[in-house]
Amino acid sequence: MSRGGLFLVVMAGGSGTRFWPKSTSKKPKQLLSFGTTGTPTLLQQTLSRFDGLVPAENRMIVTTGSLSPAVAGQAPGVRILAEPQGRNTAPCVYWAAREVQMLDPDGIMLVMPSDHYIPDIEKFQATVRAAAGWAAQNGDLVALGVKPSRPETGYGYLRTIAASGPVGARKVETFVEKPDLARAEEYVKSGRYLWNGGMFIWRASVILEAFDRFMPELGKAWSAAGGDAQKAYPSMTATSIDYGVMEKAANAVTFELDCGWDDLGSWIALENMADVLGARREGGVVTGGELLAIQSGGNIVDAPGRLVAILGLSNLVVVEHGGAILVTRKDKAQDIKLVVDKIRQARPELV
Amino acid sequence: MSRGGLFLVVMAGGSGTRFWPKSTSKKPKQLLSFGTTGTPTLLQQTLSRFDGLVPAENRMIVTTGSLSPAVAGQAPGVRILAEPQGRNTAPCVYWAAREVQMLDPDGIMLVMPSDHYIPDIEKFQATVRAAAGWAAQNGDLVALGVKPSRPETGYGYLRTIAASGPVGARKVETFVEKPDLARAEEYVKSGRYLWNGGMFIWRASVILEAFDRFMPELGKAWSAAGGDAQKAYPSMTATSIDYGVMEKAANAVTFELDCGWDDLGSWIALENMADVLGARREGGVVTGGELLAIQSGGNIVDAPGRLVAILGLSNLVVVEHGGAILVTRKDKAQDIKLVVDKIRQARPELV
Numbered sequence: 001m002s003r004g005g006l007f008l009v010v011m012a013g014g015s016g017t018r019f020w021p022k023s024t025s026k027k028p029k030q031l032l033s034f035g036t037t038g039t040p041t042l043l044q045q046t047l048s049r050f051d052g053l054v055p056a057e058n059r060m061i062v063t064t065g066s067l068s069p070a071v072a073g074q075a076p077g078v079r080i081l082a083e084p085q086g087r088n089t090a091p092c093v094y095w096a097a098r099e100v101q102m103l104d105p106d107g108i109m110l111v112m113p114s115d116h117y118i119p120d121i122e123k124f125q126a127t128v129r130a131a132a133g134w135a136a137q138n139g140d141l142v143a144l145g146v147k148p149s150r151p152e153t154g155y156g157y158l159r160t161i162a163a164s165g166p167v168g169a170r171k172v173e174t175f176v177e178k179p180d181l182a183r184a185e186e187y188v189k190s191g192r193y194l195w196n197g198g199m200f201i202w203r204a205s206v207i208l209e210a211f212d213r214f215m216p217e218l219g220k221a222w223s224a225a226g227g228d229a230q231k232a233y234p235s236m237t238a239t240s241i242d243y244g245v246m247e248k249a250a251n252a253v254t255f256e257l258d259c260g261w262d263d264l265g266s267w268i269a270l271e272n273m274a275d276v277l278g279a280r281r282e283g284g285v286v287t288g289g290e291l292l293a294i295q296s297g298g299n300i301v302d303a304p305g306r307l308v309a310i311l312g313l314s315n316l317v318v319v320e321h322g323g324a325i326l327v328t329r330k331d332k333a334q335d336i337k338l339v340v341d342k343i344r345q346a347r348p349e350l351v
Numbered sequence: 352m353s354r355g356g357l358f359l360v361v362m363a364g365g366s367g368t369r370f371w372p373k374s375t376s377k378k379p380k381q382l383l384s385f386g387t388t389g390t391p392t393l394l395q396q397t398l399s400r401f402d403g404l405v406p407a408e409n410r411m412i413v414t415t416g417s418l419s420p421a422v423a424g425q426a427p428g429v430r431i432l433a434e435p436q437g438r439n440t441a442p443c444v445y446w447a448a449r450e451v452q453m454l455d456p457d458g459i460m461l462v463m464p465s466d467h468y469i470p471d472i473e474k475f476q477a478t479v480r481a482a483a484g485w486a487a488q489n490g491d492l493v494a495l496g497v498k499p500s501r502p503e504t505g506y507g508y509l510r511t512i513a514a515s516g517p518v519g520a521r522k523v524e525t526f527v528e529k530p531d532l533a534r535a536e537e538y539v540k541s542g543r544y545l546w547n548g549g550m551f552i553w554r555a556s557v558i559l560e561a562f563d564r565f566m567p568e569l570g571k572a573w574s575a576a577g578g579d580a581q582k583a584y585p586s587m588t589a590t591s592i593d594y595g596v597m598e599k600a601a602n603a604v605t606f607e608l609d610c611g612w613d614d615l616g617s618w619i620a621l622e623n624m625a626d627v628l629g630a631r632r633e634g635g636v637v638t639g640g641e642l643l644a645i646q647s648g649g650n651i652v653d654a655p656g657r658l659v660a661i662l663g664l665s666n667l668v669v670v671e672h673g674g675a676i677l678v679t680r681k682d683k684a685q686d687i688k689l690v691v692d693k694i695r696q697a698r699p700e701l702v
Binding site: 021290292294295303305306307308309310311312313316318320323324325326327328329331332335336338339342343346347350 | 372645646654657661667675678679686689690698
């Protein structure tokens with residue numbers, strides 16, 4: 001086997017409930033399909049996005065033990081690293097890097113979230129190829145940076161040294177937290193900022209060196225457990241790879257990604273994706289069931305097998321799944337957590 | 352058999368869709384139950400309201416042929432007059448009067464809608480007894496008049512000669528159509544007006560005389576068909592007993608009814624009835640399923656077996672039944688017809 005191959009590491013441990021009641025802890029966003037019947041789930045789309053780029057035997061999915069049967073069902077034959085518990089992305093990347101290095105000491109890791117949406121696969125693959133080549137040759141840590149299409153306040157940003165344009169690798173000056181709207185508008189206008197899409201590309205050996213430098217406790221926990229992730233995990237720091245490593249590393253660069261990426265962060269995101277999902281209907285965006293909107297518009301509806309009639313109300317989110325119905329306003333979609341927290345106490349089986 | 356007995360005539364032909372999607376043409380309001388599990392349907396409540404007053408063999412239900420199996424299922428053993436088609440209340444009363452007169456030439460008919468709600472049965476029976484006694488002795492046409500509890504614009508009114516009080520029979524001066532709010536407030540203030548509850552009490556022979564006088568075409572159609580309702584119906588005038596007879600009769604009187612009556616005319620009516628239905632919950636009125644209301648209040652919810660979460664929206668009507676979900680505002684509940692009309696074309700099986 002030739003050295004320096006590409007390895008796909010899909011992070012699929014998320015248990016977000018921002019799409020409740022469609023998403024639940026047993027069936028989080030990455031295991032769901034958004035769009036017309038037969039649309040693959042976000043996890044399945046994540047995998048097939050690398051067809052022709054990463055061979056099946058070089059793919060692995062990191063997820064929590066409780067989700068791994070469902071994940072395996074959607075990704076038959078793909079190696080699964082089942083975490084004993086979710087500990088954010090740093091330990092997950094550490095474990096995967098160890099696995100890749102065992103398989104190929106010069107292996108290049110493509111670390112990808114499992115719940116994002118990317119319509120233009122060709123452009124995506126071209127950028128990934130270029131970034132992987134750069135990471136292999138230069139030993140940099142690449143964070144893919146999404147070209148911002150709007151002053152989004154829900155994402156983190158990468159500030160780069162280049163003023164604009166997809167000019168290969170651009171040095172990341174700093175990782176920026178979610179900004180307020182004024183700042184986000186400034187960012188987009190400046191051309192120096194890209195969205196941090198949480199997608200990373202690097203040589204396994206390079207990220208492991210970075211871990212040793214910035215989070216040495218991970219390597220110590222790993223060694224103490226004799227390289228057994230199940231034993232090591234409980235004493236590994238639960239922090240993000242962004243915060244634990246990337247923000248501190250001097251060799252962080254970015255490649256600009258311009259492929260219609262969206263992280264589907266809440267029901268509202270479906271509006272941005274409506275056309276590519278084929279979900280635009282009279283009266284709103286419908287990703288499940290039918291909508292009849294009278295004296296009403298701008299609604300988001302997901303209620304498979306149901307007819308939803310909305311009369312005299314606009315900009316609603318109406319969702320029906322598994323015995324639960326959610327009715328809220330689009331501008332409240334970020335607060336679904338309030339609902340989920342209440343239900344978790346009263347009716348845990350519904351979240 | 353002694354003559355001059357009481358006969359209950361329940362009118363159960365309505366196919367209203369004001370409670371869609373809970374009510375449908377196959378299961379209209381009178382066949383539905385509102386309230387906690389095990390609550391009898393409105394039709395069943397209508398019948399049991401006469402227990403101790405009208406013996407089983409003196410009860411009959413007039414309904415349309417298509418509904419009669421469902422009606423029979425809810426009222427086993429009760430005689431059913433199955434109309435070949437709905438033709439408003441005048442032909443229905445005519446047929447029932449003919450039936451009663453055959454059974455008892457001096458029989459007193461208690462003509463009652465099947466889809467109203469009456470919590471205080473004792474008071475109701477007392478008023479019915481008094482009115483029936485009056486009708487038997489004086490040969491008047493009695494319309495029960497409900498003491499108004501609010502300036503309701505959804506009901507017709509009876510203007511009486513008496514200024515106020517339940518002083519036995521009060522002459523009805525005129526039948527008044529649904530008023531606007533200013534007029535309704537005036538009516539309630541005056542004390543001379545009662546709601547027209549559509550409940551009538553009279554001797555069968557007296558109403559038949561009135562028919563002969565004010566709607567002679569009914570008797571002619573009846574005779575021409577040899578007393579066969581199925582044959583007579585198509586040529587009987589489809590009009591209401593109010594308009595066809597009562598408004599014209601000189602012997603129309605009323606007895607004041609003060610028993611918490613409500614006609615459950617729309618989802619909003621459930622708010623008036625919430626306490627007697629035991630349906631008041633945190634966040635609104637719930638006649639089916641569970642409600643979780645956050646930053647929300649004043650909702651009306653009917654979704655059996657479902658948890659309905661409402662976030663950041665108030666005064667909604669949210670209903671789920673048989674594969675359809677309705678989301679509207681309370682102040683639009685009168686317009687559900689707009690929804691039903693649309694669905695009748697596109698998805699007739701849902702209405």
